[in-house]
Amino acid sequence: MPSPTASPSLTIRGTGSYLPRTRLTSAQVDAMRGWAPGRCRARYGIDARHVAGAEETTSFMAVEAARRALDMAGWTPSDLDLILGACGVMEQPIPSTAVLVADRLGLGGSGVAAYDVNATCLSFVQALDLAALKLAAGEARRVLVFSSDIASAGLDWDRPEAAAIFGDGAAAAVLEAGEGAILARGFETYAEGHGACVLAAGGTRVNPARGIAAGEDRFRMDGAQAFRVASRYMPAFLARLLARGGLDRGAIDCVLPHQASAQALRHAGRALRLGRDRIVDIFAQTGNQIAASIPTVLDHAVRTGRLRRGQTALLMGTSAGISLGGAVLRF
Amino acid sequence: MPSPTASPSLTIRGTGSYLPRTRLTSAQVDAMRGWAPGRCRARYGIDARHVAGAEETTSFMAVEAARRALDMAGWTPSDLDLILGACGVMEQPIPSTAVLVADRLGLGGSGVAAYDVNATCLSFVQALDLAALKLAAGEARRVLVFSSDIASAGLDWDRPEAAAIFGDGAAAAVLEAGEGAILARGFETYAEGHGACVLAAGGTRVNPARGIAAGEDRFRMDGAQAFRVASRYMPAFLARLLARGGLDRGAIDCVLPHQASAQALRHAGRALRLGRDRIVDIFAQTGNQIAASIPTVLDHAVRTGRLRRGQTALLMGTSAGISLGGAVLRF
DSSP states (O other), X not given: OOOOSOOOEEEEEEEEEEOOSEEEEHHHHHHHXXXXXXXXXXXXXXSEEEEOOTTOOHHHHHHHHHHHHHHHHXXXXXXXXXXXXXXXXXXXXXXXXXXXXXXXXXXXXXXOEEEEEEBTBTHHHHHHHXXXXXXXXXXXXXXXXXXXXXXXXXXXXXXXGGTTTBOOEXXXXXXXXXXXXXXXXXXXEOGGGTTSEEBOBTSSSBBTTTBOOTTTTSOEEOHHHHHXXXXXXXXXXHHHHHHHTTOOGGGOSEEEEOOOOHHHHHHHHXXXXXXXXXXXXXXXXXXXXXXXXXXXXXXXXXXXXXXXTTOEEEEEEEETTTEEEEEEEEO | OOOOSOOOEEXXXXXXXXXXXEEEEHHHHHHHHTOOTTHHHHHHOOSEEEEOOTTOOHHHHHHHHHHHHHHHHTOOGGGOSEEEEOOSSOSOSBSOHHHHHHHHTTOTTTBOEEEEEEOGXXXXXXXXXXXXXXXXXXXOSSEEEEEEEOGGGGOOTTSGGGTTTBOOEEEEEXXXXXXXXXXXXXXXEOGGGTTSEEBOBTSSSBBTTTBXXXXXXXXXXXXXXXXXXXXXXXHHHHHHHHHHTTOOGGGOSEEEEOOOOHHHXXXXXXXXXXXXXXXXXXXXXXXXXXXXXXXXXHHHHHHTTSSOTTOEEEEEEEETTTEEEEEEEEO
């Protein structure tokens, strides 16, 4: 990847997140699976995750998160001129999730552009980058980016290592140009790992018309392969990312990682050679929320004061692909 | 939408397309449906469409198209540093289609960034815009954009008005900075029309785990509503698009419209007040190929000499959303 020439102006005016009403504790998982009490917590490092109800659709949750972000900014939906959906899995194939969110926000007759970006768990980071480019080019002035995911729709509890660690939720940010900036960004895909994390059913290859074999409608993860590919490339990726922005590790006030797993969060700390106090970790309370993880942890950091104006945050993570991605923001 | 401030440099070095081996003629449709000979052709304005076989997956077709585009440019896959998938419906929800294409191109260990943009039938236009922004920002030097769609996986032949007009296929373009440019671009979404064109099954809301009601796995189109929303906004949209680039209709050498339907193509001509000779129309031989339509008609125009270096082309169309989109390119 060539070195970008500019630091695009990008100011996050508001953030918001939404957790489904139903909370599934690891004690409940132990009971459900017939495990010894405490096993789920001890094995996967998670206390609880939230599970979306039937009315808590992807677009419903996205709009709840978006309204909280708009409130923080003091904006209304009519202030927006671009809506970017950045989910791991869309609500439905046609039309895109951003369209459904635009309609729920009362923008159905507005003409506000709405479409989706999909980089699985890193969709939010790619959409932030796209928003910054659109702002810089004068193609948009005020942008909503949201990520909303319902992992529970595709989990296979007979493979608890790929089921126990996921949770549902949504988060959003509203953006404009201004004093904030993306100081560095990077994204690398190692498609040799494309089989490590797969949801096969729901597209053109595996679907009801063509037949769905047992298990193809459930998320399949070879955690060992995913971790192997990601950890092989992560240290050098992070070094390149920081070098691109002329940044030292010490300049990072706050790391907002994808909450992939307890193991992945420990690895991020080691790869960055930064103390755990710098890394915002909410995994035990939310699980891995696919694309919603990074903006949820961003919202958490903003609302708890862990990320303050003028500080520097590193958003980073891995996604199915396997892709590695990151963005350093001056908040 | 604010007016963009710049004309990003974007040169299309190569184009390519792929049509599945099986061709389904309208005479065969007449026989299949028990219609009088000639009815399908007379009613829908289509002679034939292509239908993907089991081995002609979304990513397989995309790679066939990509190799043709790379050949035209004299590039190899290793020249690329960004791969943007721009399909209407992805091959599978996780990971994104661009990742599968990267792997098939032999780039599995390369780190070349690969992800998807989804604006249904206008995905290619949005991905071109994103590519231009990435090139301008120095985030990429040589980009592959592909669109590949298998409409036949979701058609309901009991509703022939939404089945007879679709076809499968893929097309691609390879891009870099240079003498070409995007002179103007625009995208507007009227989400009030989100129910006009729907494929419900395959995402988080309607899926095997939660149950799929009859028909939810098939594409549903209220053609009258889609046409009403699109035609209400299209003339003013096109006027704004051309004004944004300081362009007169007469400056357009060649219109490359989404091949939505015979009716939509006639309407595009009227909305632009341009003669049919300026509008490239391959609908009768391909049908509506969802996102693959616009790059397929681009490849057709380039290979037949209807679009030559230095000329100006208008890519335009409507998509499920309802969205209207367009880009004026100096080729």
